[in-house]
Every structure is written in structure tokens, then in C-alpha cells.
Amino acid sequence: MKDIQGQLISGVFFTALAKYANLIISLIVTAVLARLLAPDQFGVVAIATVAITFLNLIADIGLSATVIQHKELDQKAMSALFSLSVYITVLLSVLFFLCAGIFASWYDQPILKPICQWLALSLLFSGITVVPNALFYRERLFKAIALRSLVIQLVGGAISVAAAFNGYGVYALIINPIFSSLLIFAISYAKFPLKFTFRFSLQALRPIFSYSLYQFLFNIINYFSRNADTLLIGKYLGMVPLGYYDKSYRLMSLPLQNITQVITPVIHPILSMKGKDLEYLNRVNLKLVSFLALIGFPLAVFLYFCSEELILLFFGPQWELAIPTFKILSLTVGIQLVLSSSGSIFQTAGDTRSLFICGLFSAVVNVTGILLGVFYFKSIEAVAQCLLVTFSINFVQTYWLMYRVIFKESLLAFFTCLWKPILFAGLLAVLLFGADLWFHWDQQLYNFLIKSLIFGPSFALLIWFGGYQADIKQFIYRKRSKQ
Template structure:
């Protein structure tokens, strides 16, 4: 048990270093590109990126989670999975390349054809990296993953900025994903050189197909749930509104991703060492949800009240129309942050079927909300409001099902861990609202610094006096022993 806790802390530590360094790099690169490129150019690339994400999901077919969960897979089985992924990815890449003109015609964007054809390279290398990359996580090589991620982000971001300055326009936005997929493949395959076999048998893999199948179905449903907004806004509201919406969503996602991607990649590989110990899982889930809520709900309030300053400071005055959408989406950060850890709990418990059910319910709710926002209200702000409502309902449904099916308890047992963070978020909202009434500076930087000075000490006081100081001391002591 102590060894598992130590590995969890060490994994989170190294992942955090890379993610927060990446966050700084990403903010700088995004701020520069936003001043050099137009909103409609970001909208075009957003469409291509969503399509690539879908094809990457098919190429994975649930293999990543399967490799991590089933540690008994030998070299023969791993080579079979690798060979299967190569065949699937090669087929998908060729189809995507040949059908690029279909996407361009559908959205009325001729430039989209060449963008998709170039991104077929990214799809190819990402797909054939699925199994070798999963082995990094299965073997808990979090330090290597962190260093790899940091190097790729730094080099790829620099190349993108130079390309934008040189006048490559929209193509500067696709350099990083192509470069990243190529380098991740090279590093992963050098570490785990699995043999490609022209002919192979999947007979030995039959016992794991059920796990992989439900994981794949969840990934598929989750994709449509998460990307229907981009696809529908781009088609029916236009590329310029999509550019504003995409920039709002990505800015909201930056803190969300750089918190969840510090923790969630570590949870499943580490907890799977413990097996299906439901008592242990229950304890971990409660503590993890408490911690994520402590960060997420106050952060939502801070982003809401700093929406204008953040948009204008990072992207410039030409992105002012993105402020209302970002303000609404920021209120989903706390919900999404807590919800992000639920998938690892279902996976570790071996219940990917329930995970799929949650994903299906979430997809129906999210897509319904997006359809209302696009076709009935016809605005990106309405889409954001509908997503806020659907995320809230999905949150309650997911944890109700988890506690009913896996832990055999009432949802109230889980909700008891949220009252402190929600109470503090409410108090923080009052404080920032009253503080905002006194602001008279025209400079957005001064307004942002003032609100930050209100937020940071208040958040520190909550953590220290709200009963979390013991957890902080324990974390520091454990970190000293693992370094």
C-alpha cells in the first residue's frame, strides 16, 4: 500500500512538472499565434483536428486502457496488438487522405483539403504508437513521459511560431501535431520495439476483448459528446463564430487539461496494481474527488470573474466576442475536473460496461444541448449555456451509477465531500464581485493582478484552515522520501 502511494505521488509529481511547463509554453505560443492569425483560420484547423481525433479514437479501439489493465500480456500478444493497430491505422490514414476533398466541400473551405491531407501523417504516426506508448504508462515511466512531452511541446511550439512569422498562415497551426506524433512514435518505438507481423492470431486475446470493446464504445460515444459542438457550429453558424468558440473552449480547457492530465494518466496504471479492492478504490475516489473539487470550483469562479482580462491579455482586442462564451464555459471547470477521475475508477474496477453507459447518457445530454444551442437559439453563447446544464446533469448521473453499482452506497455519501469547496466558491464569488466594483483601471493587466491578489490568499486560507493542512504536510514528507 505504501509503495503504491509513493508511486502515485511520484507519478503525479513528474507529470505535474511537465504539464505546468507545457502550460506556460502553450500559453505563450497560443498568444503569439492568436495575434498573427485570424479567427476563421483557427476555425478551419479546429474542424480538421476534430476529425483527426475521431480517427485516432478508432485506431486505438480501446487498446491503450487494455494494455495498462492487463499486465499479463506477453511479447507475442503485444506484437499481435501492435500489428493490428498498424493495419487499422494505415487503412484509416489512406481513407482520410483520399476523402479530404469531401470534408472541404461539406464545409465550403477549399483550404481544408490540403490541411487534412497533411494531418493524415499525424494520424498515421499516432495510430501506430498506441501500443508502445501504452507500455510507458503500464510500466509507470512517468519521468520519461514528462521529459518527452516537455521537449516536444517546446520544439513544436517554437517551429509553429517561426512558421507563422514566415507567413505560412493556417499551416503554422498543424506543424505541432504532425511533429509531435512523429517524435512520440520514434521515442516510444525505440523503447519498446515490438515486432510487426504480416500474419498473426488474436486467439490468445479473446479474454480481454470484452474489456477493450466497452472501453472503445465509451471512447467513441465520448468523442461525439465532446466534439459535436465544433462540427455543428462550423457547419451551421460559420467559421468565424467557430473560431471564437474554439478559442474560448481551448482557453477554458488549458487549466482543466493541465490539472486532469497530471492526475488521470497516473491513476489507472497505479491503482491497477492494487487489483479490484473496492474498499481501497472507494477511499481513493473520495479523497481524489475532494481534492479536485477543492481546486476546480474556486477556479471556475476565478475564471468567470477574470474572463475579460484573460481573453484580451492573451489574444488581443480582436477576440473580444469570445468573452461571453468563455465566461459561461468557465463555470463547467469544477464539474469537469471532478468528473475527469471517474473513468479511472470504472476502469480499475473492471466495469467498462458501466463506463460505457455513463458515456452514452453523457453523449445524449451534450448533443441535445448543442443541437438546441445551434438550431433553436443560434448562438455560441447558447451552446455554452446548454453544455453547462448538461455537464451538471452528467456529473450527478455518473456518480450515482458509480456508487450504486460499484460501491453499493447512496450518492449522498459522495456529495458530502463537495460542500466545503462549493461553500468557498460562493464566498469567493461575493469577494470578487465586490472587489470588481472598486476597479477603475483601464489596463486589463492591473485588473487581473488585483483579482489574483484577492483569489490567491483566499484560496491559501481555505486550504490551510479548511482541514487540508495535514494532507499538504503528508504530501511534502512523501515527496522528500521519493526524490
């Protein structure tokens, strides 16, 4: 059996291979669709996507993390969980289909009704895939997951673009999620065919439900924390501002997701094998924080100074009003990137209760900020500014609770990991500010290339002379410690 370090590297490698290929495909598809469709069409689909995301969380009820964490669950227990998820998902899908008209009326957008009814198919297949898909991660089949993801992104993106070119309008935006959910279900169920039974007992599963319950509650709370901006902007500021905001947030999230989703899906399945070793878990956490901060804070600075070029190059001049919002949101990338690994640490330690507490605190703070931006300042730029403040508050609270409850140590070692990346980001900001003053041309492509040429080598030099080369080598090549 491979050692944990080797499995972690292997998992990250295959996940990264697919994610970065998907990033390129996603950027191309998004750039094409942004030129064929209007901002309000993206806004309408953003509202429907938020609803689907919420219902998917209910359908999951914390089962994914539970299946990964509790490796003692046998085939009979898995079948019971699968049957439970099927019942919940079918009920939710039917209710969503029937209530689509009410949802459309609330936002005064008639087109929302057929969109939501079609997306009920995506909800159905996503929900019944929860347990089989979690088994892919529990068995650490990262290569298969990567290949599956790449194929789905290629085919789904091609179909979406073809539909947009052929005049399907807003419906081109919902083809990919429907197709993706269907194909993931087919592949997952073919690999792990679980038996569905009309009657089943959950008595033997009661000990795991406290873990599942707090995970589920965290997912729900985190959903509202992350999506209240979309729901409130769409309702009270309008679909056009929502279109600009959604495009800004999604572009900011692309590098964020394609870094976090390379690492975080691997952390829990691999580290769950040593979840009781808190000293080991703390060492891994500090390595992750150091690595993610090293990427995240300089990346946030780069995105901030390239905001205009990125929006205009990828989406065109009709999206110019999204630039100020994207510029502000880009400053949250470093914070969000480091924070992204915290959930896996709580899960691995078996403390989903503390994870839920963090989620609850985050929801209260974030929603308060969003309400201020929407109702007091009444602009999407203000919402972005409020989120920058609230993400910073959540960052400090989450790691304070982690070190107080799980590791029972001070935050000194944690903050020590952050000073170099923050210093690097400050130096990079000076260089890119100088580039803005001296090399600002009319051609956005030239400006972007100049800033990229400054960012790349500077970042490499900062890593080398900052002493991180030894840390990276140690992280990759450190031999398995003796038990």
C-alpha cells in the same frame, strides 16, 4: 518495490512538472499565434482536428487502457496488438487522405483538403504508437513521459511560431501535431520495439476484448459528446463564430487539461495493481474528488470574474467577442475537473461497461443541449449555456451509477466531499465581485493582478482554515497500510 502511495506521488510530481511547463509554453505560443492568424483560420483547423481526433479513437480501439489494465500480456501478445493497430491505422490514414476533398466540400472550405491530407501523417504516426506508448504508462515511466512531452512542446511550439512569422498562415497551426506524433512514435518505438507481423492470431487475446470493446465504444461516444459543438457550429453558424467558440473552449480547457492530465494518467496505471480492492478504491476516489473539487470550483469562479482580462491580455482586442462564451464555459471547470477522475475509477474496477453507459447518457444529453443552442437559440453563447446544464446532469448521473454499481453505497459520502469546496467558491465569488466594483481600471493587466492577488491568499487561507491541511498531509505522508 515502492508502495502505491509513493508511486502515485512520484507519478503526479513528474507529470505535473512537465504539464505546468507545457502550460506556460502553450500559453505563449497560443498568444503569439492568435495575434498573427485570423479567427476563421483557427476555426478551419478546429474542424480538421475534430476529424483527426475521431480517427485516432478508432485507431486506438481501446488498446491503450487494455494494455495498462492487463499486465499478464506477454511480448507475443503485444506484438499481435501492435500489428493489429498498424493495419487499422494505415487503412484509416489512406482513407482520410483520399476523402479530404469530400470533407472540405461538406464545410465549403477548400483549404480543408490540403490541411487534412497533411494531418493524415499525424494520424499515421499516432495510430501506430498506441501500443508502445501505452507500455510507457503500464511500466509507470512517468519521468520519461514528462521529459518527452516537454521537449516536444518546446520544439513544436517554436517551429509553429517561426512558420507563422514567415507567412505560412493556417499551416503553422498543423506543424505541432504532425511533429509531435512523429517524435512520440520514434521515442516510444525505440524504448519498446515491438515486432510487426503480416499474419498473427488474436485467439489468445479474446478474454480481454470485452474490456477493450466497451472502452472503445465509450471513447467513440465520448468523442461525439465532446465534439458535436465544433462540428455543428462550423457547419451551421460559420467559421468565424467557430473561431471565437474554439478559442473560448480551448482557453477554458488549458487549466482543466493541465490539472486532469497531471492526475488521471497516473491513477489507472498505479491503482490497477489493487483494482479488486473496492474499499481501497472508494477511499482513493473520495480523496480525489475532495482534492479536485477544492481546486476546480474556486478556479471556475476565478476564471469567470477574469474572463475579460484573460481574453484581451492573451489574444488581443480582436477576440473580444469570445468573452461572453468563455465566461459561461468557465463555470463548467469545477464539474469537469471532478468528473475527469471517474473514468479511471471505472477502468481500474474493470467495469468499462458502466463507463460506456455513462458515456452514452452523456452523449445524448450533451448533443441535445448543443442542438438546442445551434438550431433554436442560434448562438455560441447559448451553446455554452446548454453545456453548463448538461455537464451538471452528467456529473450527477455518473457518480450515481458508480456508487450504485461499483461501490454499492449511497452518495452521502461523495456529496459530503463537495460542500466545503462549493462554499469556498461562493466566498471567493463575493470577494471577486467586490474587486470588480472597487478596482475596475482601464488597464486589463492591473485588473488581472488585483484579482490574482485576491484569489491567491484567499484560496490559501480557505484551505488552511477549512481543515484541508490535515487531509493533504495525510494524503501525502500516510504510511503504507499493512496487508
